[in-house]
Amino acid sequence: MPTQVKICGLTRAEDVETAQAAGADFLGFIVEVKSARRLSVAQAAALIKDVKVNTVAVTGDPSDQLVADIKAAGFSHIQLHGFETLARVAEIARTGLSVIKAVPVDSRDEVALATDYSGAADLILFDAKPPKGAPKDAPRGGHGLRFDWSILTGAALPKQWALAGGLTPDNVAQAIRHTNAPIVDVASGVETSPGIKDAALIKVFIARAKELDRNG
Numbered sequence: 001m002p003t004q005v006k007i008c009g010l011t012r013a014e015d016v017e018t019a020q021a022a023g024a025d026f027l028g029f030i031v032e033v034k035s036a037r038r039l040s041v042a043q044a045a046a047l048i049k050d051v052k053v054n055t056v057a058v059t060g061d062p063s064d065q066l067v068a069d070i071k072a073a074g075f076s077h078i079q080l081h082g083f084e085t086l087a088r089v090a091e092i093a094r095t096g097l098s099v100i101k102a103v104p105v106d107s108r109d110e111v112a113l114a115t116d117y118s119g120a121a122d123l124i125l126f127d128a129k130p131p132k133g134a135p136k137d138a139p140r141g142g143h144g145l146r147f148d149w150s151i152l153t154g155a156a157l158p159k160q161w162a163l164a165g166g167l168t169p170d171n172v173a174q175a176i177r178h179t180n181a182p183i184v185d186v187a188s189g190v191e192t193s194p195g196i197k198d199a200a201l202i203k204v205f206i207a208r209a210k211e212l213d214r215n216g
């Protein structure tokens with residue numbers, strides 16, 4: 001079964017088209033949260049108009065109004081990259097949006113704690129933490145940083161989970177072999193600058209992720 005791919009932090013129609021045509025399974029848009037790739041809901045909604053694959057609005061600690069706006073805009077998924085509690089994740093899941101809960105991890109204990117969310121979220125996304133010394137209000141993701149994948153080894157992982165953080169066309173095959181991730185997620189690793197994707201990098205990333213025959 002090939003690994004699924006999420007291309008995240010899209011801001012341009014041509015990149016959306018490239019990613020979809022190259023076989024991306026999820027397209028991600030950073031919505032109403034601190035980021036160099038930030039879009040409004042309306043801007044992101046315009047980009048997903050003709051998209052046939054899963055569409056993900058990535059945000060953090062959203063208000064009920066923002067969740068409603070994301071649902072009304074037609075996204076299939078909301079990715080929660082903030083400090084949402086288990087109860088809040090469950091509440092957002094009741095809106096009918098599929099929920100991806102992103103959890104920054106750098107230890108086995110944090111991986112174990114993150115899996116608590118699997119009762120409420122449809123998918124857990126393991127990501128790297130922001131750089132050491134970053135201000136408290138720094139963007140919660142999209143830093144191009146990897147975490148030590150070996151902290152996932154032997155962990156009781158949820159059935160649906162994704163690997164993010166510092167993935168690139170050069171390391172994605174190694175990452176899948178190492179972790180057997182069912183889904184891989186990339187933002188900065190296929191860009192020339194934040195939000196500006198490189199068509200060749202998108203194509204190579206997806207081809208390398210999908211050519212591997214992973215278990216399960």
Ligand SMILES: O=C(O)c1ccccc1N[C@@H]1O[C@H](COP(=O)(O)O)[C@@H](O)[C@H]1O
Binds near residue numbers: 058125141185189
């Ligand atoms: O990409 C951003 O700017 C961003 C901002 C706020 C929350 C999440 C964000 N991106 C997510 O970060 C991961 C990993 O990114 P990278 O490949 O290491 O650059 C990815 O899931 C994006 O969805």
